[in-house]
Protein backbone atom coordinates (compact mmCIF):
# COMPACT_ATOMS: atom_id res chain seq x y z
CA UNK A 368 0.00 0.00 0.00
CA UNK A 369 1.49 3.41 -0.96
CA UNK A 370 2.35 5.66 2.01
CA UNK A 371 -0.62 7.93 1.27
CA UNK A 372 -3.12 5.12 1.80
CA UNK A 373 -4.79 5.20 5.18
CA UNK A 374 -8.49 4.37 4.96
CA UNK A 375 -9.05 5.88 8.40
CA UNK A 376 -7.79 9.34 7.41
CA UNK A 377 -10.47 12.06 7.62
CA UNK A 378 -11.66 13.48 4.28
CA UNK A 379 -9.03 15.76 2.74
CA UNK A 380 -6.38 15.23 5.41
CA UNK A 381 -4.03 13.20 3.22
CA UNK A 382 -2.44 14.36 -0.01
CA UNK A 383 -0.64 12.44 -2.69
CA UNK A 384 3.05 13.23 -2.97
CA UNK A 385 2.60 14.94 -6.34
CA UNK A 386 0.89 18.16 -7.41
CA UNK A 387 0.55 19.98 -10.73
CA UNK A 388 1.57 23.64 -10.87
CA UNK A 389 1.24 26.39 -13.50
CA UNK A 390 2.09 30.05 -13.19
CA UNK A 391 0.47 33.08 -14.85
CA UNK A 392 2.95 35.87 -15.44
CA UNK A 393 3.44 38.66 -18.02
CA UNK A 394 -0.05 38.07 -19.36
CA UNK A 395 0.27 34.37 -20.12
CA UNK A 396 0.10 30.92 -18.57
CA UNK A 397 3.41 29.10 -18.47
CA UNK A 398 3.81 25.35 -19.00
CA UNK A 399 2.70 23.30 -16.03
CA UNK A 400 4.87 20.81 -14.20
CA UNK A 401 4.24 18.01 -11.76
CA UNK A 402 6.33 18.33 -8.62
CA UNK A 403 6.57 17.01 -5.08
CA UNK A 404 3.69 18.22 -2.92
CA UNK A 405 5.06 20.59 -0.34
CA UNK A 406 5.44 24.17 0.85
CA UNK A 407 5.64 27.03 -1.62
CA UNK A 408 7.79 30.04 -1.05
CA UNK A 409 5.77 33.21 -1.42
CA UNK A 410 5.88 36.85 -0.50
CA UNK A 411 3.62 38.01 2.35
CA UNK A 412 2.40 40.86 0.12
CA UNK A 413 0.66 38.59 -2.40
CA UNK A 414 -2.83 39.65 -3.44
CA UNK A 415 -4.67 36.52 -2.29
CA UNK A 416 -3.48 36.84 1.31
CA UNK A 417 -4.82 40.40 1.60
CA UNK A 418 -7.72 40.71 -0.80
CA UNK A 419 -9.00 37.15 -0.98
CA UNK A 420 -8.37 36.58 -4.68
CA UNK A 421 -8.56 32.81 -4.61
CA UNK A 422 -10.91 30.11 -5.80
CA UNK A 423 -10.90 26.35 -5.99
CA UNK A 424 -12.70 23.25 -7.24
CA UNK A 425 -13.44 19.82 -5.87
CA UNK A 426 -14.29 16.59 -7.72
CA UNK A 427 -13.35 12.94 -7.80
CA UNK A 428 -11.64 10.28 -9.90
CA UNK A 429 -12.78 6.68 -9.45
CA UNK A 430 -10.99 3.38 -9.89
CA UNK A 431 -13.12 1.10 -12.08
CA UNK A 432 -13.19 -2.67 -12.27
CA UNK A 433 -11.51 -2.61 -15.72
CA UNK A 434 -8.43 -1.07 -14.08
CA UNK A 435 -9.01 2.39 -15.56
CA UNK A 436 -9.32 5.55 -13.47
CA UNK A 437 -12.11 7.90 -14.55
CA UNK A 438 -12.79 11.50 -13.57
CA UNK A 439 -16.37 12.58 -12.92
CA UNK A 440 -17.64 15.59 -14.93
CA UNK A 441 -14.23 17.13 -15.39
CA UNK A 442 -15.51 19.56 -18.03
CA UNK A 443 -18.10 21.03 -15.67
CA UNK A 444 -15.57 21.55 -12.91
CA UNK A 445 -13.08 23.19 -15.27
CA UNK A 446 -15.85 25.50 -16.50
CA UNK A 447 -16.89 26.37 -12.93
CA UNK A 448 -13.28 27.14 -12.03
CA UNK A 449 -13.06 29.46 -15.04
CA UNK A 450 -16.31 31.14 -14.01
CA UNK A 451 -15.03 31.62 -10.44
CA UNK A 452 -11.76 33.11 -11.74
CA UNK A 453 -13.68 35.47 -13.99
CA UNK A 454 -15.92 36.65 -11.15
CA UNK A 455 -12.89 37.40 -8.97
CA UNK A 456 -11.02 39.08 -11.85
CA UNK A 457 -8.21 36.52 -11.60
CA UNK A 458 -6.35 35.22 -14.65
CA UNK A 459 -8.74 32.62 -16.07
CA UNK A 460 -7.22 29.13 -16.34
CA UNK A 461 -6.87 27.83 -19.86
CA UNK A 462 -9.46 25.02 -20.15
CA UNK A 463 -7.32 22.51 -22.07
CA UNK A 464 -4.34 23.22 -19.80
CA UNK A 465 -6.28 22.71 -16.57
CA UNK A 466 -7.82 19.56 -18.03
CA UNK A 467 -4.34 18.29 -18.90
CA UNK A 468 -3.04 19.16 -15.43
CA UNK A 469 -5.79 17.11 -13.80
CA UNK A 470 -5.45 14.15 -16.16
CA UNK A 471 -1.66 14.09 -15.87
CA UNK A 472 -1.80 14.29 -12.08
CA UNK A 473 -4.35 11.49 -11.86
CA UNK A 474 -2.23 9.40 -14.20
CA UNK A 475 0.86 10.01 -12.06
CA UNK A 476 -1.07 9.22 -8.85
CA UNK A 477 -2.81 6.11 -10.21
CA UNK A 478 -1.49 3.95 -7.37
CA UNK A 479 -3.08 6.28 -4.84
CA UNK A 480 -6.66 5.98 -6.12
CA UNK A 481 -8.57 3.90 -3.54
CA UNK A 482 -11.04 1.19 -4.50
CA UNK A 483 -14.73 2.26 -4.58
CA UNK A 484 -16.48 3.59 -2.59
CA UNK A 485 -13.21 5.48 -2.12
CA UNK A 486 -11.90 7.87 -4.77
CA UNK A 487 -9.16 10.35 -5.53
CA UNK A 488 -10.46 13.81 -4.60
CA UNK A 489 -9.01 16.52 -6.84
CA UNK A 490 -8.59 20.09 -5.70
CA UNK A 491 -7.54 22.74 -8.22
CA UNK A 492 -6.63 26.01 -6.50
CA UNK A 493 -6.05 29.41 -8.11
CA UNK A 494 -4.79 32.48 -6.31
CA UNK A 495 -3.47 35.96 -7.05
CA UNK A 496 0.28 36.31 -6.47
CA UNK A 497 0.87 39.96 -7.40
CA UNK A 498 2.99 41.51 -4.64
CA UNK A 499 1.24 44.76 -3.75
CA UNK A 500 -0.57 45.56 -0.51
CA UNK A 501 -2.19 48.65 -2.04
CA UNK A 502 -4.25 46.64 -4.53
CA UNK A 503 -7.66 46.46 -2.83
CA UNK A 504 -9.33 47.64 -6.03
CA UNK A 505 -6.75 46.36 -8.51
CA UNK A 506 -6.82 42.79 -9.80
CA UNK A 507 -3.80 40.54 -9.46
CA UNK A 508 -1.72 40.47 -12.63
CA UNK A 509 -0.07 37.22 -11.57
CA UNK A 510 -1.46 33.94 -10.32
CA UNK A 511 -0.61 30.39 -9.41
CA UNK A 512 -2.73 27.41 -10.39
CA UNK A 513 -2.16 24.24 -8.42
CA UNK A 514 -3.91 20.88 -8.56
CA UNK A 515 -3.74 18.78 -5.39
CA UNK A 516 -4.98 15.22 -5.04
CA UNK A 517 -6.27 13.50 -1.92
CA UNK A 518 -7.23 9.84 -1.53
CA UNK A 519 -10.62 9.61 0.21
CA UNK A 520 -12.55 6.63 1.46
CA UNK A 521 -16.17 5.80 2.24
CA UNK A 522 -17.85 8.99 3.46
CA UNK A 523 -20.43 6.89 5.26
CA UNK A 524 -18.04 4.33 6.74
CA UNK A 525 -19.82 4.67 10.07
CA UNK A 526 -23.26 4.23 8.44
CA UNK A 527 -25.59 6.76 6.84
CA UNK A 528 -26.56 8.90 9.80
CA UNK A 529 -29.37 11.38 9.16
CA UNK A 530 -28.23 15.00 9.55
CA UNK A 531 -29.61 17.60 11.90
CA UNK A 532 -29.80 21.02 10.26
CA UNK A 533 -30.55 24.50 11.57
CA UNK A 534 -32.89 26.52 9.37
CA UNK A 535 -31.49 30.06 9.56
CA UNK A 536 -33.55 32.89 8.07
CA UNK A 537 -31.31 35.66 9.39
CA UNK A 538 -27.74 34.90 8.34
CA UNK A 539 -26.37 34.82 4.81
CA UNK A 540 -23.80 32.26 3.71
CA UNK A 541 -21.99 34.93 1.70
CA UNK A 542 -22.51 38.05 -0.39
CA UNK A 543 -25.49 37.28 -2.67
CA UNK A 544 -23.62 37.93 -5.93
CA UNK A 545 -20.80 35.56 -4.94
CA UNK A 546 -22.77 32.49 -3.93
CA UNK A 547 -22.17 31.03 -7.36
CA UNK A 548 -18.39 31.46 -6.95
CA UNK A 549 -16.28 28.81 -5.22
CA UNK A 550 -14.06 31.18 -3.28
CA UNK A 551 -12.49 30.72 0.15
CA UNK A 552 -14.08 33.87 1.58
CA UNK A 553 -17.55 32.32 1.27
CA UNK A 554 -16.52 29.47 3.54
CA UNK A 555 -14.95 31.87 6.02
CA UNK A 556 -18.22 33.87 6.00
CA UNK A 557 -20.32 30.78 6.77
CA UNK A 558 -17.97 29.50 9.46
CA UNK A 559 -19.13 31.81 12.29
CA UNK A 560 -22.88 31.14 11.95
CA UNK A 561 -22.24 27.41 11.43
CA UNK A 562 -20.04 27.01 14.52
CA UNK A 563 -22.50 29.07 16.60
CA UNK A 564 -25.38 26.84 15.46
CA UNK A 565 -23.42 23.67 16.22
CA UNK A 566 -22.76 24.95 19.71
CA UNK A 567 -26.26 26.24 20.44
CA UNK A 568 -28.40 23.55 18.79
CA UNK A 569 -26.06 20.59 18.32
CA UNK A 570 -26.73 20.62 14.58
CA UNK A 571 -24.44 19.35 11.84
CA UNK A 572 -24.98 22.23 9.41
CA UNK A 573 -26.89 25.44 8.78
CA UNK A 574 -29.39 25.73 5.95
CA UNK A 575 -29.19 29.37 4.93
CA UNK A 576 -32.60 30.80 4.10
CA UNK A 577 -32.11 34.57 3.89
CA UNK A 578 -35.42 36.39 3.68
CA UNK A 579 -37.20 33.07 4.25
CA UNK A 580 -36.08 31.60 0.88
CA UNK A 581 -34.42 28.19 1.10
CA UNK A 582 -30.90 28.36 -0.35
CA UNK A 583 -28.11 25.92 0.58
CA UNK A 584 -25.83 24.90 3.47
CA UNK A 585 -22.20 25.93 3.97
CA UNK A 586 -20.89 23.31 1.56
CA UNK A 587 -23.81 21.50 -0.08
CA UNK A 588 -26.98 22.04 -2.07
CA UNK A 589 -30.39 21.24 -0.59
CA UNK A 590 -33.03 18.96 -2.13
CA UNK A 591 -36.54 18.02 -1.07
CA UNK A 592 -37.45 14.54 -2.28
CA UNK A 593 -40.47 12.27 -2.17
CA UNK A 594 -41.87 9.47 -4.27
CA UNK A 595 -41.82 10.70 -7.88
CA UNK A 596 -40.87 14.27 -6.97
CA UNK A 597 -37.81 16.44 -6.36
CA UNK A 598 -37.88 20.13 -5.45
CA UNK A 599 -34.82 22.38 -5.26
CA UNK A 600 -34.02 26.05 -5.63
CA UNK A 601 -33.67 27.32 -9.20
CA UNK A 602 -30.21 28.50 -10.26
CA UNK A 603 -29.27 32.10 -9.50
CA UNK A 604 -26.15 33.95 -8.30
CA UNK A 605 -26.83 33.36 -4.60
CA UNK A 606 -25.66 29.75 -4.28
CA UNK A 607 -23.17 27.31 -5.77
CA UNK A 608 -24.38 25.44 -8.84
CA UNK A 609 -23.43 21.99 -7.67
CA UNK A 610 -22.37 19.45 -10.24
CA UNK A 611 -23.80 16.71 -8.02
CA UNK A 612 -27.11 18.61 -7.90
CA UNK A 613 -27.17 18.81 -11.70
CA UNK A 614 -26.29 15.12 -12.03
CA UNK A 615 -28.96 14.02 -9.53
CA UNK A 616 -31.63 16.14 -11.22
CA UNK A 617 -30.70 14.70 -14.62
CA UNK A 618 -30.90 11.16 -13.25
CA UNK A 619 -34.13 11.87 -11.36
CA UNK A 620 -35.84 13.15 -14.52
CA UNK A 621 -34.76 10.01 -16.38
CA UNK A 622 -35.99 7.83 -13.52
CA UNK A 623 -39.44 9.38 -13.86
CA UNK A 624 -39.37 11.90 -11.02
CA UNK A 625 -41.03 15.23 -11.59
CA UNK A 626 -38.22 17.71 -10.92
CA UNK A 627 -39.11 21.24 -9.95
CA UNK A 628 -36.50 24.00 -9.78
CA UNK A 629 -37.96 27.14 -8.23
CA UNK A 630 -37.74 29.46 -5.26
CA UNK A 631 -39.56 28.12 -2.20
CA UNK A 632 -39.87 29.24 1.38
CA UNK A 633 -39.41 27.77 4.84
CA UNK A 634 -43.12 26.99 5.48
CA UNK A 635 -43.34 24.92 2.27
CA UNK A 636 -40.16 23.07 3.23
CA UNK A 637 -41.47 22.25 6.70
CA UNK A 638 -44.75 21.05 5.22
CA UNK A 639 -42.87 18.82 2.76
CA UNK A 640 -40.70 17.48 5.58
CA UNK A 641 -43.76 16.15 7.46
CA UNK A 642 -44.11 13.26 5.01
CA UNK A 643 -41.24 13.66 2.53
CA UNK A 644 -37.45 13.58 2.55
CA UNK A 645 -34.69 16.18 2.55
CA UNK A 646 -31.06 15.76 1.56
CA UNK A 647 -27.79 17.61 0.96
CA UNK A 648 -25.94 17.08 -2.31
CA UNK A 649 -22.25 17.57 -3.01
CA UNK A 650 -19.11 15.84 -4.24
CA UNK A 651 -17.96 14.62 -0.82
CA UNK A 652 -21.04 12.65 0.27
CA UNK A 653 -23.03 12.67 -3.03
CA UNK A 654 -26.38 12.76 -1.22
CA UNK A 655 -26.75 12.86 2.57
CA UNK A 656 -30.17 12.48 4.18
CA UNK A 657 -31.52 15.10 6.58
CA UNK A 658 -33.41 13.69 9.56
CA UNK A 659 -34.19 16.84 11.55
CA UNK A 660 -34.76 20.51 10.76
CA UNK A 661 -34.46 22.94 13.66
CA UNK A 662 -36.45 26.13 13.10
CA UNK A 663 -36.92 28.89 15.66
CA UNK A 664 -35.94 26.55 18.48
CA UNK A 665 -38.32 23.77 17.42
CA UNK A 666 -37.03 20.47 16.02
CA UNK A 667 -39.05 19.04 13.12
CA UNK A 668 -38.54 15.44 12.14
CA UNK A 669 -38.14 14.92 8.39
CA UNK A 670 -40.34 11.94 7.48
CA UNK A 671 -39.58 9.28 10.07
CA UNK A 672 -36.28 10.96 10.96
CA UNK A 673 -34.12 8.47 9.08
CA UNK A 674 -32.45 8.65 5.64
CA UNK A 675 -35.37 8.15 3.26
CA UNK A 676 -35.78 5.46 0.59
CA UNK A 677 -35.94 7.93 -2.32
CA UNK A 678 -32.75 9.62 -1.10
CA UNK A 679 -31.01 6.22 -0.97
CA UNK A 680 -32.34 5.30 -4.41
CA UNK A 681 -31.15 8.50 -6.10
CA UNK A 682 -27.79 8.33 -4.37
CA UNK A 683 -27.28 4.70 -5.40
CA UNK A 684 -28.11 5.52 -9.03
CA UNK A 685 -25.45 8.23 -9.20
CA UNK A 686 -22.83 6.31 -7.22
CA UNK A 687 -23.25 3.37 -9.63
CA UNK A 688 -22.39 5.60 -12.61
CA UNK A 689 -19.45 7.20 -10.80
CA UNK A 690 -18.06 3.82 -9.77
CA UNK A 691 -18.55 2.25 -13.22
CA UNK A 692 -21.15 -0.32 -12.14
CA UNK A 693 -23.78 1.39 -14.33
CA UNK A 694 -23.33 2.60 -17.91
CA UNK A 695 -21.98 6.14 -18.36
CA UNK A 696 -24.96 7.08 -20.51
CA UNK A 697 -24.49 10.84 -20.23
CA UNK A 698 -20.76 10.85 -21.01
CA UNK A 699 -19.86 12.12 -17.55
CA UNK A 700 -16.61 10.21 -17.15
CA UNK A 701 -13.18 11.08 -18.56
CA UNK A 702 -10.52 8.39 -18.58
CA UNK A 703 -7.33 9.71 -17.01
Ligand SMILES: Cc1ncc(COP(=O)(O)O)c(C=O)c1O
Pocket residue numbers: 425583584585586587588606607608609610611612648649650651
Ligand atom coordinates in the same frame (compact mmCIF):
# COMPACT_ATOMS: atom_id res chain seq x y z
C1 LIG B 1 -21.33 25.94 -1.03
C2 LIG B 1 -21.42 24.67 -1.76
N1 LIG B 1 -22.60 24.34 -2.32
C3 LIG B 1 -22.74 23.20 -3.03
C4 LIG B 1 -21.69 22.32 -3.19
C5 LIG B 1 -21.87 21.08 -3.99
O1 LIG B 1 -21.23 21.22 -5.21
P1 LIG B 1 -20.74 19.95 -6.03
O2 LIG B 1 -21.92 19.08 -6.17
O3 LIG B 1 -20.28 20.50 -7.34
O4 LIG B 1 -19.66 19.33 -5.24
C6 LIG B 1 -20.46 22.61 -2.60
C7 LIG B 1 -19.35 21.67 -2.69
O5 LIG B 1 -18.52 21.78 -3.51
C8 LIG B 1 -20.31 23.82 -1.90
O6 LIG B 1 -19.14 24.15 -1.33
